[in-house]
Amino acid sequence: MPEYIVEENALKDFLQSISKGRVLLSPQGVGDKCQITETTPDKVTLNFTNTHISPKTLFFPQTEWLMSFQKDHSKPHPYVYQDLGDKAKSAVVFGIRPCDAKGLSVSNKVFQNDRFTDPYWKGKYESVIKVGLACKDPFPQCFCVAMGGSPYGATGLDVLAFPSEKGLGLKPITDEGAKLLAEANLKEADLSSELKSQEEAAIKAQGIPDDYSPIDHRGLLNLFQDPQWQSIAENCLNCGVCTFICPTCHCFDIQDEENSEGGVRMRNWDTCMSWLFTVHGTGHNPRPSKTERVRQRFMHKLKYIPMKQNGDRGCTGCGRCVVLCPVNIDIRSVALRMSTLNMQKQA
Numbered sequence: 001m002p003e004y005i006v007e008e009n010a011l012k013d014f015l016q017s018i019s020k021g022r023v024l025l026s027p028q029g030v031g032d033k034c035q036i037t038e039t040t041p042d043k044v045t046l047n048f049t050n051t052h053i054s055p056k057t058l059f060f061p062q063t064e065w066l067m068s069f070q071k072d073h074s075k076p077h078p079y080v081y082q083d084l085g086d087k088a089k090s091a092v093v094f095g096i097r098p099c100d101a102k103g104l105s106v107s108n109k110v111f112q113n114d115r116f117t118d119p120y121w122k123g124k125y126e127s128v129i130k131v132g133l134a135c136k137d138p139f140p141q142c143f144c145v146a147m148g149g150s151p152y153g154a155t156g157l158d159v160l161a162f163p164s165e166k167g168l169g170l171k172p173i174t175d176e177g178a179k180l181l182a183e184a185n186l187k188e189a190d191l192s193s194e195l196k197s198q199e200e201a202a203i204k205a206q207g208i209p210d211d212y213s214p215i216d217h218r219g220l221l222n223l224f225q226d227p228q229w230q231s232i233a234e235n236c237l238n239c240g241v242c243t244f245i246c247p248t249c250h251c252f253d254i255q256d257e258e259n260s261e262g263g264v265r266m267r268n269w270d271t272c273m274s275w276l277f278t279v280h281g282t283g284h285n286p287r288p289s290k291t292e293r294v295r296q297r298f299m300h301k302l303k304y305i306p307m308k309q310n311g312d313r314g315c316t317g318c319g320r321c322v323v324l325c326p327v328n329i330d331i332r333s334v335a336l337r338m339s340t341l342n343m344q345k346q347a
């Protein structure tokens with residue numbers, strides 16, 4: 001598939017073209033206090049670190065009304081139900097960072113797989129064309145390389161955009177992405193060597209990556225029974241920030257808000273950090289203390305998800321939880337601890 005170039009002064013025209021008949025979404029705000037929202041071509045910026053909350057909110061909002069139910073006293077069956085799932089709008093999102101796109105692809109396999117399809121996620125996910133923006137100068141909190149990604153990774157994207165000497169380079173990744181670019185009437189350019197050298201430099205800029213591969217060895221029980229979980233969990237406040245901002249965290253709770261005449265069924269983000277998350281109707285809780293909950297978060301991301309998703313980890317190295325955890329619990333040191341433990345047990 002050919003690559004294309006958009007000269008700097010033609011960016012607005014390009015965005016106008018790809019958003020014809022579609023909603024345009026892009027990071028808006030300042031620095032890392034930005035968020036992907038609906039916008040217009042003249043407001044799109046390439047100058048942001050990463051969004052405060054990951055783009056999962058586009059497809060999996062914090063609160064989503066699923067259906068309503070109202071009493072109709074004239075009918076033999078007293079309730080009338082109405083589907084309230086968001087009607088998917090055709091859209092293009094410009095500026096997803098590669099770590100977040102990879103995170104979306106992890107969540108996509110949870111919401112759509114050979115056993116189950118979540119129609120609320122599917123409708124939105126499949127109606128949005130995803131244009132990523134490579135990270136030429138990775139940010140201090142980034143460790144996508146250590147997690148098996150790249151600042152120029154294209155997993156989960158339809159198009160990868162990157163800054164080129166000649167303007168904005170565009171590499172189609174999927175057929176849908178190729179179609180989008182072909183329709184935009186752009187200048188073709190061979191950017192492969194520039195792309196390769198930029199990617200090598202960006203990978204180098206993240207420094208020598210930690211090697212977390214020993215976690216992938218068998219040894220599930222070694223990791224599960226590690227007495228260190230207690231000390232890792234000691235400072236945790238169970239605030240859940242690390243899960244809410246994570247591009248791969250996808251847990252939710254479904255609740256009915258009702259009065260005597262009817263109500264709505266909604267789903268809200270939930271978090272494995274909360275005691276209530278696993279409490280049973282009997283009052284029994286299989287994860288009664290912080291130790292079990294913190295262990296669950298790390299084991300899920302670094303062991304269980306890779307076991308189910310052909311090695312893809314549930315952490316893509318976006319660095320949000322590292323920056324935002326109020327007590328500085330750092331997934332990188334936990335991953336190193338898990339690697340070391342598995343290596344010791346293998347020896």
Ligand code: SF4
Nearest residue numbers: 236237239240242325
């Ligand atoms: S952000 Fe930190 S303190 Fe809050 S739940 Fe996560 S690990 Fe615990």
Ligand code: SF4
Nearest residue numbers: 246315316318319321
């Ligand atoms: S760095 Fe933290 S927030 Fe980002 S993907 Fe990994 S676990 Fe999630």
